[in-house]
Amino acid sequence: xxxxxxxxxxxxxxxxxxxxxxxxxxxxxxxxxxxxxxxxxxxxxxxxxxxxxxxxxxxxxxxxxxxxxxxxxxxxxxxxxxxxxxxxxxxxxxxxxxxxxxxxxxxxxxxxxxxxxxxxxxxxxxxxxxxxxxxxxxxxxxxxxxxxxxxxxxxxxxxxxxxxxxxxxxxxxxxxxxxxxxxxxxxxxxxxxxxxxxxxxxxxxxxxxxxxxxxxxxxxxxxxxxxxxxxxxxxxxxxxxxxxxxxxxxxxxxxxxxxxxxxxxxxxxxxxxxxxxxxxxxxxxxxxxxxxxxxxxxxxxxxxxxxxxxxxxxxxxxxxxxxxxxxxxxxxxxxxxxxxxxxxxxxxxxxxxxxxxxxxxxxxxxxxxxxxxxxxx
Amino acid sequence: xxxxxxxxxxxxxxxxxxxxxxxxxxxxxxxxxxxxxxxxxxxxxxxxxxxxxxxxxxxxxxxxxxxxxxxxxxxxxxxxxxxxxxxxxxxxxxxxxxxxxxxxxxxxxxxxxxxxxxxxxxxxxxxxxxxxxxxxxxxxxxxxxxxxxxxxxxxxxxxxxxxxxxxxxxxxxxxxxxxxxxxxxxxxxxxxxxxxxxxxxxxxxxxxxxxxxxxxxxxxxxxxxxxxxxxxxxxxxxxxxxxxxxxxxxxxxxxxxxxxxxxxxxxxxxxxxxxxxxxxxxxxxxxxxxxxxxxxxxxxxxxxxxxxxxxxxxxxxxxxxxxxxxxxxxxxxxxxxxxxxxxxxxxxxxxxxxxxxxxxxxxxxxxxxxxxxxxxx
Numbered sequence: 001x002x003x004x005x006x007x008x009x010x011x012x013x014x015x016x017x018x019x020x021x022x023x024x025x026x027x028x029x030x031x032x033x034x035x036x037x038x039x040x041x042x043x044x045x046x047x048x049x050x051x052x053x054x055x056x057x058x059x060x061x062x063x064x065x066x067x068x069x070x071x072x073x074x075x076x077x078x079x080x081x082x083x084x085x086x087x088x089x090x091x092x093x094x095x096x097x098x099x100x101x102x103x104x105x106x107x108x109x110x111x112x113x114x115x116x117x118x119x120x121x122x123x124x125x126x127x128x129x130x131x132x133x134x135x136x137x138x139x140x141x142x143x144x145x146x147x148x149x150x151x152x153x154x155x156x157x158x159x160x161x162x163x164x165x166x167x168x169x170x171x172x173x174x175x176x177x178x179x180x181x182x183x184x185x186x187x188x189x190x191x192x193x194x195x196x197x198x199x200x201x202x203x204x205x206x207x208x209x210x211x212x213x214x215x216x217x218x219x220x221x222x223x224x225x226x227x228x229x230x231x232x233x234x235x236x237x238x239x240x241x242x243x244x245x246x247x248x249x250x251x252x253x254x255x256x257x258x259x260x261x262x263x264x265x266x267x268x269x270x271x272x273x274x275x276x277x278x279x280x281x282x283x284x285x286x287x288x289x290x291x292x293x294x295x296x297x298x299x300x301x302x303x304x305x306x307x308x309x310x311x312x313x314x315x316x317x318x319x320x321x322x323x324x325x326x327x328x329x330x331x332x333x334x335x336x337x338x339x340x341x342x343x344x345x346x347x348x349x350x351x352x353x354x355x356x357x358x359x360x361x362x363x364x365x366x367x368x369x370x371x372x373x374x375x376x377x
Numbered sequence: 378x379x380x381x382x383x384x385x386x387x388x389x390x391x392x393x394x395x396x397x398x399x400x401x402x403x404x405x406x407x408x409x410x411x412x413x414x415x416x417x418x419x420x421x422x423x424x425x426x427x428x429x430x431x432x433x434x435x436x437x438x439x440x441x442x443x444x445x446x447x448x449x450x451x452x453x454x455x456x457x458x459x460x461x462x463x464x465x466x467x468x469x470x471x472x473x474x475x476x477x478x479x480x481x482x483x484x485x486x487x488x489x490x491x492x493x494x495x496x497x498x499x500x501x502x503x504x505x506x507x508x509x510x511x512x513x514x515x516x517x518x519x520x521x522x523x524x525x526x527x528x529x530x531x532x533x534x535x536x537x538x539x540x541x542x543x544x545x546x547x548x549x550x551x552x553x554x555x556x557x558x559x560x561x562x563x564x565x566x567x568x569x570x571x572x573x574x575x576x577x578x579x580x581x582x583x584x585x586x587x588x589x590x591x592x593x594x595x596x597x598x599x600x601x602x603x604x605x606x607x608x609x610x611x612x613x614x615x616x617x618x619x620x621x622x623x624x625x626x627x628x629x630x631x632x633x634x635x636x637x638x639x640x641x642x643x644x645x646x647x648x649x650x651x652x653x654x655x656x657x658x659x660x661x662x663x664x665x666x667x668x669x670x671x672x673x674x675x676x677x678x679x680x681x682x683x684x685x686x687x688x689x690x691x692x693x694x695x696x697x698x699x700x701x702x703x704x705x706x707x708x709x710x711x712x713x714x715x716x717x718x719x720x721x722x723x724x725x726x727x728x729x730x731x732x733x734x735x736x737x738x739x740x741x742x743x744x745x746x747x748x749x750x751x752x753x754x
Contacts, residue, residue, distance in 0.1 A: 041706040043706075047690070069698055073673065083694065084695055085695065087692050291610070317454055318417070321460075324445070325418075325445070327420065
């Protein structure tokens with residue numbers, strides 16, 4: 001079952017598709033949402049709850065785990081699967097994004113990236129080959145290539161250099177990956193920002209090297225949505241149809257639908273879990289800020305239409321009380337709800353593609369019940 | 378089923394007994410441990426997990442809930458049962474202990490207690506009658522009488538005054554309680570510290586008024602253990618055998634066994650849940666501080682002998698990692714374990730009394746595997 005990707009249905013009106021992604025730890029039905037477990041734990045949830053919610057795959061962060069407890073420590077405990085006791089598929093991000101966003105004193109040279117640990121300032125030099133070695137020790141099912149991108153907006157010249165360097169790193173990393181037998185998959189990350197020629201060049205470079213899957217990197221960092229969607233359309237036309245496509249780090253429901261329509265299969269984002277901890281909750285009628293005093297005596301569930309444990313059992317008044325008191329159960333119950341909301345939308349997306357109703361679902365979710373807006377009352 | 382208490386077995390060698398306590402929301406098998414849900418949530422757990430762990434009854438705090446969201450707000454949402462969506466038995470502490478331990482500027486007069494809210498300094502005057510009215514609104518199955526005690530050590534004179542005032546308050550409160558029809562139970566709290574005459578007087582006073590259950594208050598605040606046990610022996614001889622007895626706020630396993638042997642039926646304590654959040658975990662081989670670096674690469678479960686979700690699934694290395702990273706799952710998994718440990722000991726206590734092996738169990742738990750000590754390695 002390792003390294004398979006079988007398209008099972010296509011939307012006639014868009015590039016949306018369902019597929020089954022095979023990994024060494026089981027299959028993932030796509031389009032799929034990966035809850036983020038940077039440190040090996042989806043914040044607020046036990047694995048048991050996560051499985052009940054229907055999470056098929058979670059994302060861990062190679063940067064965080066390689067700093068603490070360290071890749072060798074994780075390897076000695078049976079890789080991430082053994083260490084965190086999660087026997088379903090795992091994807092590890094390479095850490096590039098965290099290095100550029102969290103580390104002081106980052107310096108990128110051709111050989112790799114020199115940075116200081118955000119924890120104690122320890123100087124670290126990381127090459128694309130190192131990122132492969134670390135993730136091989138972590139033993140995740142899907143490893144990501146180390147990429148590099150400048151902040152938005154970047155000039156075409158700066159972006160071209162970043163895209164080309166990311167391409168050269170990808171070639172070196174793939175060579176390192178190919179040097180050992182592995183049940184792991186290795187996915188490339190294209191750069192090029194929203195410059196069509198550069199993104200096309202980035203994608204072509206990766207395809208020439210050949211990866212098990214292809215990610216869009218360096219997006220969702222400030223560029224206009226229209227440019228983002230153009231990039232995805234361009235990628236849809238260029239990328240092989242028989243490999244999974246992954247839009248990294250983007251999680252607005254609206255963007256997810258637009259990306260699925262443009263052939264994207266995989267997503268990850270901290271949005272549902274981080275919002276949950278901040279008391280910002282998704283409902284079928286819009287977003288709710290549970291700390292609002294108007295919910296203090298509200299005996300209704302968060303969302304009448306929701307079947308999650310939180311909505312089946314608890315009132316808005318109780319959820320507000322837990323949030324205001326800083327109770328741990330607030331983070332837990334809110335995260336259950338928001339993640340159920342996301343995973344349920346992905347179930348509905350897959351079902352709609354298989355029953356030729358994707359565009360109807362997209363329209364209904366994004367129009368009168370706009371989930372990005374504040375709840376209408 | 379309201380207000381019944383049926384002794385089902387007696388230990389021939391001590392005053393230990395099992396019983397079934399009937400309440401308006403179901404029965405509690407005693408000896409029973411009540412997890413503490415001061416604000417209506419056992420910190421770190423959802424009710425679903427709590428029920429899986431076998432909690433039969435939880436304790437909420439009238440002081441906290443009457444300040445926020447307020448007794449009327451709770452009443453409007455269906456009482457505490459409706460507000461927090463917990464349909465099993467609930468006991469509410471009257472708030473006396475919190476007033477004396479958390480509030481600045483407490484002044485006790487014959488009429489009641491004047492204090493400032495620990496939240497915003499609001500001046501509050503609370504009478505024993507008010508404490509009844511508040512708990513009537515909260516609708517808990519077992520209400521506690523408002524009591525008063527000085528800090529340890531107190532002179533005999535001071536203690537006598539406190540005990541006598543507590544007795545007069547109990548009479549007033551019972552009169553208020555009796556003035557309305559109720560499915561709730563009302564339990565008295567004896568004072569008197571460790572002065573035998575005073576404790577005897579306190580108990581006699583309560584028995585003369587007549588309560589559905591009898592609690593020992595003002596203990597576990599610094600007095601020698603031997604004096605505490607003498608009080609319980611004294612109470613065992615004085616209290617009616619057909620009413621439940623509750624030792625408030627004490628939770629060391631050793632003390633629990635000694636108290637059960639002296640006829641105590643009910644216990645509550647924050648120890649297992651608070652310790653869990655601090656990384657202090659009970660095991661059959663002693664206590665473990667999970668933050669210790671020696672567990673960083675330890676692939677073993679917390680306790681080989683434990684069948685809880687945490688021990689069935691996770692290594693000490695992962696639990697240490699979660700604790701060090703401040704992950705919410707650390708509090709959740711640790712609390713599951715510690716509370717399972719407590720509730721399991723209570724199941725074993727009940728079983729041992731019913732099978733004439735209580736003293737054997739007591740000896741085995743408290744001797745070679747002393748749970749209060751650091752783990753032997």
